[in-house]
Amino acid sequence: LFERFLNPERVSMPDFDVDFCMDRRDQVIDYVREKYGETSVGQIATFHQLKSKSVVRDVGRVMGMAPADAGRIAALIPEPIQGKTVPIKKALEEEPRLDAIYKEDAGVKDLLDTAMELENLNRHAGMHAAGVVISEGPLWDHVPVFCPEPKVYVTQYDKDDVEAAGLVKFDFLGLKTLTVIDVAVQLIDKRPDREGKPFDLAGIPMDDPATFALLQSGETTNVFQLESSGMQQLFRQLKPDCFEDIVAAVALYRPGPLGTGMVEDFVQRKHGRIKVEYPNPVLKETLQDTYGVIVYQEQVMQIARVMGGYSLGGADILRRAMGKKKESEMAKQRAVFVEGAGKQGHAPEEAGRIFDLVAHFAGYGFNKSHSAAYALITYQTAFLKTHYPVEFVAATLTADKDKTDKVVRTVAEARSMGITVLPPDVNQSEIDFTVVYEPKPARVKRRKSRPVAMGGEVRDPWGPKIRFGLGGVKGIGSGALEAVFEARSMTPEGEPSEDGTQQPFTDVFDFTSRVDLKRVNKGVAEALVQCGAFDTVHAELGVHRAAAHAGIEAAIERGKRASADRDAGQTSLFGLLEPAQARAVASSGSSAFPSVEPWDLKELLAREKATLGFYVSGHPLQRYASELKRFCDADTVTVAGRKGGERVVLGGSVEGYRERQTKSGGKMAFFHLEDAEGRVEVIVRSRNLDEAREALTCGDPILLTADVKFEFNRQADSEGPEETKLVLMEAAPLAESLRARTKAVRLRLHVDRTDSTKLVGLKKALDDYPGPCPVTLEILSPKERWWISVPQTGLSVEPSEAFLSSLERLFGEKVCELR
Structure with a gap:
């Protein structure tokens, strides 16, 4: 309903929230500046306040107190509750130790008294991450502004005061999923079977059987909004078979409806296990798409119009009143509704019953426009994962390349789907994740009603595989990457290739002879070897990573000589040969590499992780795979499907171990447990830490017993009990535990x-x-x-x-x- 957005009876202007691709949001702001004039477009200020803990530290610093002492006082203030900080005054009432030092130490009393006077004052101004305003004429004709940098204008008012001043606020938000879709479409356009024809995402069928089969299966990792185990379980139960079901599910899976039984009622009604009944026959048309359940705010407005005789503008006022639940306004609206319903021929008792029912559900209703827009992105990502799973996963990895947790989980899920994930390759990799194709000799058959990747197999005749990008290798900067790509595109005589033909490196000696060693140093070569980027070319020579690594010093020296020859203007013999002959001569052969023992799997994987941030060739737990299945009852992914408080046994590697002091003076620890499937955060409480510390810090994989804990995730685009954590009970080195068993x-x-x-x-x-x-x-x-x-x-x-x-x-x- 447009009236939900704007109507003659609405006093305030609506909010404009628009999502854009993360990589192109700045382009949109630049466009708006160009369209409306750079002096008429600005961003909104945000003010950071002196909250209880920070004000104590700031005042302590000004008073000359040691930072550690001020920090200890601040640490006694309780942690925020549901995102709200605890005021100092309330902390003094609730924390006996803070109250004691306040009364006993004059210096602390002076500090806290001063801090309470300053608490909640604005500390400094910043720029809102998304808020944009557009004015008629220069911004400073309407509000004061400041410039954090030339030609960038920021209002000195916050979002509420900007609206009060008569300006309309826009939120230009960056949504990662739109970036994933954009990258996926670019990769799809490069498929051999596209033959230059662009993929039209807007033209995909909205009733695709294979896409709905994927949604019904719950195998929706990386599908927008459907990543949490709870949402996946809902889709397994709901078994959506039309777009409207997706819209409703997105609206229902939120904290409010989940606690009322609305979700279960909706599912049971869809499948005919509960009879679909309507509060009143005249409401059937309004509620039939949601099986008689009031799901959307727009339905509240339509009920007010159909039964209460409201205009749509008046119905929007009723919707807002029901959302705020002000008793005086509700009583007033109830009388208007009953009177209007009477004019429609409904008895006062019936009208009152319907009003009370609508008022109850209105507090949980969701904006259908918002839900439908997000459901469309859900369907589009599901379609891409269904029909182009390899390209979709590669795009997801590119968008998440700086988030190790997500990359680890996505790689594990890709392998479970049957997608081959290849390590970086010095000849084939680009900066980001790409897709390479190795067509299968036999014809691959797939039922059109099933996803391409199903049952651990990818049924794609072009044999797509994901290749890691060189941009993800640690220790390699943009300058070094440019040097590698430049050398790869040069002809044997050192000229840029006119037709874009790549000249592959034949081994690490050829590599150092061709790249600019002023930009590519020994560390870069070592990182490339350790991550496996030379594996393909060295495998032809029978050279393993340890030998290649040992040969880097000599390779660098040879490269320096080749560079000196080029600087002296000496023509390379290779320039007189055909490309294939040049590559053959350039290869140093295995005899050029030192004879050393290969790295064992543990060292190879450790070096791989040090350069990539995760494992590609395998996992340290591989050797224990069958034992872990026997002795463990969960892994880092399946714990999300367990109940809160349930005890589980898992094996994995400890990553990011850190300890911190508790309010009681003890210590607790946090770390990520990583296995072949992904990662999960583990909390170690004080009472368990001393006994478990040795196992957690020994550097070897561990076997642990822990309790499952859920934390509610309230992100705007992904609400629900999503974040799973474990509370450790006991831990021991995995090898030792398995040996004992x-x-x-x-x-x-x-x-x-x-x-x-x-x-x-x-x-x-x-x-x-x-x-x-x-x-x-x-x-x-x-x-x-x-x-x-x-x-x-x-x-x-x-x-x-x-x-x-x-x-x-x-x-x-x-x-x-x-x-």
Whole structure:
């Protein structure tokens, strides 16, 4: 209803909230300045206040108190409650220790008395992240302004005072999902099967069976608004089959409706398990799309018009009155409604009953326009994930590239979908995540009513895979990246390629000989090797990462000589050869690399994570995969589906461990538990910290027991019980825990990957680590499909970390299973 936005009876101007792609929001503001004149467009000031904790620290600093002392006093003020800070006066009433030092220490009393006088005063002005105003004529004809930088005008009034001064406020918000969609469409346009034809997102069918199949499955990670486990569960139960169902679900999944039973009632009515009934027959047309449930604010207005005889402008006033629940205004509106309903032929008792019913639900009603707009983005992202899953996931990774938690989770989800995620490649990677195509030889069949990625398999004949971008490698700046891309696009004789043909690097020696070493230093080369960016070219030479890393020093020296030759004007011999011949000659071959032992999996992954921020080639928990399934009852993703307070057992690596002092003087800790599926935050309370600290700080994977805790997420575009945390009960090193639980060891050897040397090494490892666990041996031949089991070898071992590492170095894969 347009009257929900603007009508003759509305006194105040409406709010304009518009979402834009994160990367292009500044372009919109620049456009508005150009359109209306730069002196008529400004941004709104925001004022940061002196809140209780900050004012204590500021006053303490001015009074010459040591920062640590002022900090300890501020720490006694309770933490904010539901986002609202606790005033100093209330803190003195609630915190006995703060009250005690206030009464006993004259200096503290002086500090807090001064702080209370200054509390809630404005500390400094800033610029609102989204607020924009447009005026007729220069802004300063209407409000005072200041300029934080040339030609950028900011009002000296906040958002409320700006409106009071007669200006209209616009919120130009940046929405990450619009960026994801934009990047995904760009990637789709590059698919081989598009053949230059742009993908039209606006033209997608709104009744696509495969998209609704995805929504009904609840497999909606990274689909806009449907990422929380609660929302996914709702969609599994609701099984939406039309766009209107998505709109309603988006409106219903909020704190208010979730606590009233409205959501369950809506689902039961949709599936016919509860009869759809209307408060009054005349309201059927208004409520039939929501199965008789009042979901939207617009429905409240329509009920007022249809039954109470209101104009739509008057109905909007009623809606606002019901939302504010002012008794005097509600009594006045009730009388108007009953009188108007009487003129429509409805009895006063019936009219009063309907008014009370509407008033009850109006407090939970949501703006349908807002819900529909967001539901459209939900449907569009679901469509992209359904039909172009690889491009969609690559776009999501690009948008989240600076958020390690989200990248880890998205990579894990991509692999569960059957999407191959490749490490960076010095010849193939761009700055961001891209999609590479390796067409499958056999024709791939897919039912049109099912998503492309389903059951852990991607049914796409073009074989798309995600390639990590070089921009995500730590220690490589923009200058170094430019140098790499420039060298890659140069011809063998050092001229820019006219047709855009790439000249691949043949190995790290060729790389250092061609790039500008003033911008690409030894650290850059090391980072590229450690993250696996040379794996593809070095694999052809039989060179592993450790050898490539050891050869960097010599490669840099050769590169310096090549650079000196270029500066001296000497022509490279390679410039006289064809490109393929030049690449062959430029390759140094494996003999140029030092002979060193390969990194074991633990070191390889550690170096990979140090350069990328996450694991790509594997995970430290890989060797324990079967054991974790046996001993754990949850992982970092499935805990979100557990009940609050439920106790779970998980395994993982400790990331970002930190401790902080509590109000009682003790300590508590926080960290992220990371497994192959993702991450979850863990809280360690004082009473458990001393016992768990050693395990949490040893650097090895751990096994922990914890209680599930949910925190309500109130972000504007994603409301609901979304954030899952764990409260630790106990923790121990994973290897130690598994060893304590292990009763036997099973060795699984493949005939075609085992030789006499490895068998001798295996016998030595078994002799070196004797212990109580009997060893079972299985010999497999996958090609001939036979296997031999030796249940009683007469051998027994200690399943220690050293024993497992020795087997991995020997066989290059996991051959040992703890039972």
